[in-house]
Amino acid sequence: MSGDVELVAELANVSKVFLDGWRREVRAVAGLTLCLRRGEIYGLLGPNGAGKSTALHCLLGLLRPSQGTAKLFGQSVEVGAPLFQRVGYMPEDWTAYDFLTVAEMLEVFADLHGVDRTRRRAQVRQALDRSGLTEHANRRLRRLSKGMRQRASLAQAILGEPDLLILDEPTKELDPLGRRDVRVLLGQLAQNGVTVLLSSHLLSEIETVCHRIGVMHRGSLVAEGELDSILAGSASRILRFALPPECSPPVGATVESGDVWRWRAATKDEVHRHLSHLALLGAEIVSVQPESVRLEDYFIEVITRP
Amino acid sequence: MIALLAIAATHLRRTTRSRVFSACLLLAAVLAAVVLEPVIAIRTRGSTAVAAAVAWQIISIFSGGGFVLAVVLGVWSIQSETRDKTWQALLCKPVRPWQIVCGKFLGVMAVMGGLTFIVWACVHVLMAVSLGRYFPRLDLALASGLLGFTIPAALAICLSLRVHPIASALIALLLRFDALDSLFDAITSSQLPPSVLFVPAALAGAIRAIAPPYEIFNLSATLGSAAAILWGRHLWIGSYASAVVALLLASATFVLKHRELAKAN
Numbered sequence: 001m002s003g004d005v006e007l008v009a010e011l012a013n014v015s016k017v018f019l020d021g022w023r024r025e026v027r028a029v030a031g032l033t034l035c036l037r038r039g040e041i042y043g044l045l046g047p048n049g050a051g052k053s054t055a056l057h058c059l060l061g062l063l064r065p066s067q068g069t070a071k072l073f074g075q076s077v078e079v080g081a082p083l084f085q086r087v088g089y090m091p092e093d094w095t096a097y098d099f100l101t102v103a104e105m106l107e108v109f110a111d112l113h114g115v116d117r118t119r120r121r122a123q124v125r126q127a128l129d130r131s132g133l134t135e136h137a138n139r140r141l142r143r144l145s146k147g148m149r150q151r152a153s154l155a156q157a158i159l160g161e162p163d164l165l166i167l168d169e170p171t172k173e174l175d176p177l178g179r180r181d182v183r184v185l186l187g188q189l190a191q192n193g194v195t196v197l198l199s200s201h202l203l204s205e206i207e208t209v210c211h212r213i214g215v216m217h218r219g220s221l222v223a224e225g226e227l228d229s230i231l232a233g234s235a236s237r238i239l240r241f242a243l244p245p246e247c248s249p250p251v252g253a254t255v256e257s258g259d260v261w262r263w264r265a266a267t268k269d270e271v272h273r274h275l276s277h278l279a280l281l282g283a284e285i286v287s288v289q290p291e292s293v294r295l296e297d298y299f300i301e302v303i304t305r306p
Numbered sequence: 307m308i309a310l311l312a313i314a315a316t317h318l319r320r321t322t323r324s325r326v327f328s329a330c331l332l333l334a335a336v337l338a339a340v341v342l343e344p345v346i347a348i349r350t351r352g353s354t355a356v357a358a359a360v361a362w363q364i365i366s367i368f369s370g371g372g373f374v375l376a377v378v379l380g381v382w383s384i385q386s387e388t389r390d391k392t393w394q395a396l397l398c399k400p401v402r403p404w405q406i407v408c409g410k411f412l413g414v415m416a417v418m419g420g421l422t423f424i425v426w427a428c429v430h431v432l433m434a435v436s437l438g439r440y441f442p443r444l445d446l447a448l449a450s451g452l453l454g455f456t457i458p459a460a461l462a463i464c465l466s467l468r469v470h471p472i473a474s475a476l477i478a479l480l481l482r483f484d485a486l487d488s489l490f491d492a493i494t495s496s497q498l499p500p501s502v503l504f505v506p507a508a509l510a511g512a513i514r515a516i517a518p519p520y521e522i523f524n525l526s527a528t529l530g531s532a533a534a535i536l537w538g539r540h541l542w543i544g545s546y547a548s549a550v551v552a553l554l555l556a557s558a559t560f561v562l563k564h565r566e567l568a569k570a571n
Contacts, residue, residue, distance in 0.1 A: 060398050080402035089398040095390040097316060099323040111312035112399040156395065166398075 008195040009036040014068035028054040030219035041196040043206035046216035052199045088162035092169045094153045098142035113160040131155035146173040165196045183209050207295040215302050223302045237271050239263045240286040247281050309401045313409025321417045368425045369451040376455040380462025383410040385471040414459045422452045
């Protein structure tokens, strides 16, 4: 990591071991190193039990790492420290204080967040607006739908204009409209310099909003990188060509449209072999392009690697 | 301070807006009606001793029931947060753990204070209607009863941070188990028939725990509880150690009580 990039959150070689039953150790996180830069949206992916939530809890100081260090804004994490004024956290499956109205709940969290009393009302109103809950401000949370409650959870996370937002499955219960709203909101926050760490199973969400992703599997980070380069950076190429009328297509090629055929080459050598073969056939090469990868394919490929 | 008060106010709202609390209030009203029934007898007979005994029974019921309620509310204050996962959101705010514990404690004591006020008003009305006078000792008893709720409530909150909710409630109750020795006093010293007394006496207790000649044991148990609360990181060790000490003290209290009764017989 270059020195001029501001690190907002950092996990350095963090491991977390739990005791399951009588002295049987379960390693939930193993040697995880993760850095978040200012203003980026980082997607943390992984199958169930990969250790994502444990990693988030270590980062937030909710769990003490068995090994390694967790830092926020360059400081060691300690529960209740003033640096949490700069952090917003939305836990997964959060039922909030369902005996309160949405506005009351946000007022409580504004007080806990240390929002100045004079600014509290404005902050609460802003959080309600941004999460689309203004109309439901005076309704008790227990009377709201799951999706609305999730919006309320997001509203409490963005209260107090945090610099770092940690969201655990933020769009799980939301309808498509709600998901779009969250995407727009996260984009706006990132433009304003807010760093977002997003843990989600919904790859389509990650694919749409994240700048960088990390894939966790069995407690470790098995892949990490800029989303654009991951999606475009596959070694495989697609060769598109047109064949003379009398020629039969090579084995493995498929019709793409009309006279144009499509042939996939997994490596550079294979590209050369295919091109030589097509030259012998007298084919006209239309294009040779990198194969675009869907995040889902990449994810499955990464976690099924031996 | 604002965060601490916000936590206390939230717990107060959680309690007063819960259906369980409404049901408890209804139950208390029914129980009060049952207990106040002897007022008719008091008015016809005009006995000062009987009126005072009824007032004492109301306070005893409240003290005994309130002692259990303080433990339940204390455990619930933490357990409900962990169940709803609001605990995680709470710990990710710039609020120190001691502020959370103190806020919860204030919330529980606000509920208990409100209930004490209701009982105080009831007793005043009872005494004013039946006798036209009031005994200041009843106020003192209620005040010390409220004070008596602080230890089980604080203990239940602190234990719940580390121990399973049911185990926390049991340990907190056991730590004040010594209070039950006053059950003997409640049954033997009253002038009312045993059938009227039995249920209230079974609930009575905590208020009389500070009565002589066993204050040294109660004081030790209380100090043990306080030490457990203040023990910080090794809270659970302190809690278990205090529980063992309190159990031994309670056993010693019972043995002494039995010997005394045997001698008297």
